[in-house]
Amino acid sequence: MRSAPADGALHVASGAGWRRGRRIRREAAMSEQTEVENGEAAAEVPRPRAEVLPPPPATTSSIVQNGDEEEMVEAWWLLHQGAAARASVWQILGELPRTVRQVGGFAWRANRTATVALVLLQTASAVLSAFGLVATVGVAQHIFADGPTPDRVRAAAPQLLLVVVLLSLRAALEYGVTVAQGKLTPLIRAALERDFYRLTSHVKLEAVDSPTWQDECYRARNQGLHYARQIVGHVVTLAAAALVLVGTASVLAVLHPLLLLLLPLSVLPVGAAAVKSAKARFHSFRRFNEMSRRTDVFSWLMLDRDTAAELRSHTAQRALLDEHARLTEQITAEDIRLNLAEARMSLIGRSAGGIGTGITYVVLGLMLIHGWLPLAAGAGAVLALQSARSSMTRVVDVAHLLYETSLWVGDLLEHQQRCRSLLPRRTGVAAPDTITTITLEDVHYTYPGKDTPALAGISLTLHAGQTVAFVGANGSGKSTCSKLLAGLYDPTDGEIRWDDVPTTHYDTESLQAQVASVLQDPTRYPFSALSNITVSRGTLTRAEPQRVLDAVVASGADQVIAGLPGTWSATLSKRFRGGQELSAGMWAKVAVGRGEYKDAPVLLLDEPTASMDPRAEHAVYQTVLRGKRRPDRITVLISHRLASVIDCDHIYVFDNGKIIESGTHQELLTLKGEYAAMFALQAAGYQATKIADT
């Protein structure tokens, strides 16, 4: 690093020192300008590093080509889609106990009373179903008995009444099941959703940078949470159908033990057909989904407000419509093909089921002929077997659905577990709320998944009351360094110390709370103007009125907010009715106001005024940087407009993750290095205009 011959006095901490230093530096800047006019320093303008890029091909595809199914199948978001179609019956059955236990756990934690009620009511309903069947058989026995018809009907009447009572009771119990399920489902989903957002919004920034984590997160949110909503319903339906099957078996055993043998004969072919058609349905669903996701991209581009202006200005609507139409045609053809395939599958299923039923009735007939079974019991058996067959179909369908659903929910839970391991450091020690020095010692930082470091040995010391600037070419590491200062990343090597205590000693979040960052591209919160300021102190609903006002006056956002209908309560987003749209410069003022309101001992400003008009920029520098609303504050300014860093106490010039020069503006000009060259280039632009004007 080329260091300017700085003496300690240049690290001005007092207000008087700041102003004196400013005057001296101004004079130096003016004499430097003369040098620029002579064209001396301009000769050292750094050359951009060159990479050789070959020319592109003449034709290209958008996001999907005909026949690129392989790529679609392997897309990460499809991980579990169609898993039920691929799994064997044993795999599906093997997963069931675990899933039921898991869902039971969710339900128990969400609401114990509703869970107990659900289990009891569901079981009672199944028992009533079985009794209902027995009562129906009783009715049949009377109807098929010997004697005159009026007598037989009269004899059947009490049993008939019992059937009606049992059915009504069952309806009441099922209502109870629906109510308990209706309570549990939203509670479970809300609990999972709360956990999901609590964990994902707290994980280290590095994790958020990782594409793998992003993929997982997207999948967990879009699929996991979606399926979590359905899983209770699936378990309840499966339990109901399975209990009815058990009830039916008991009824058959009561009618005649031999009838139990007829049960598998009747339900297994139906079950096999249901397995086949469920697999076909899942397979088709998966393929259909893959394709519609592609069209969604185009639909979104054509509808979204953010893309609307550019789309029109490029007159690119036609190109997008063509791609959309091409994909829609493929989807339509696929849709028709799948519908026909499903129809064929259903025909095969029904035929298999029909054969099974035929065999059952033949056996039943033989039993009746040989007198093994009274006619009335035979009629009851027909009813029982019919109910068993429809329950079996339901069991198979729901078991498939539940299998796939449980994979997605399992994915969500795994993601949550991973997030727990990615939470920021918790040492139980809070960072101090006043800081005298921040020292970076040989700090290295490499972004996850990258080979080259973004910071390669940064050493510097920042003092309370100082304003320092980070300058340098794009991608040289300035923002990364400020993020490390903000506690958003930890060095991969080297150390950061606050008053000689390594920052790893403190809770990460407590460090972050002591740093106000105004980032390059500030977040445009779709909240009220007031919440857009208070959010920096971790609240959207509570404000310290005078402090808010001082902060927005300092940043110039007071004029922005005063001009909004509704002022403080105006919603800053057109996405909501009555919302207001701010310009980029206005947003920048709001963001600086937000940083000021935090009133932290460290303020990091990453190109805060890039989109502001010259007057607004000047005002921000006067109040935020020079006005020193907090005299003990360490302020770091990142800027490409070198005119704005002239007055800083110290300037660090970054290049390729290293500091190559540092000093005051004057010292750096004297050094005639990279900074002097960049400054000369910018100053020459203004100078040329001045000369042309005169």
Ligand SMILES: Nc1ncnc2c1ncn2[C@@H]1O[C@H](COP(=O)(O)OP(=O)(O)OP(=O)(O)O)[C@@H](O)[C@H]1O
């Ligand atoms: N989140 C990230 N993940 C991976 N690499 C990143 C990330 N952010 C920045 N980088 C890389 O780190 C290097 C330094 O980037 P950084 O944003 O710190 O530069 P900068 O000096 O602030 O640039 P600019 O002046 O353009 O804002 C660059 O090579 C950049 O591509």
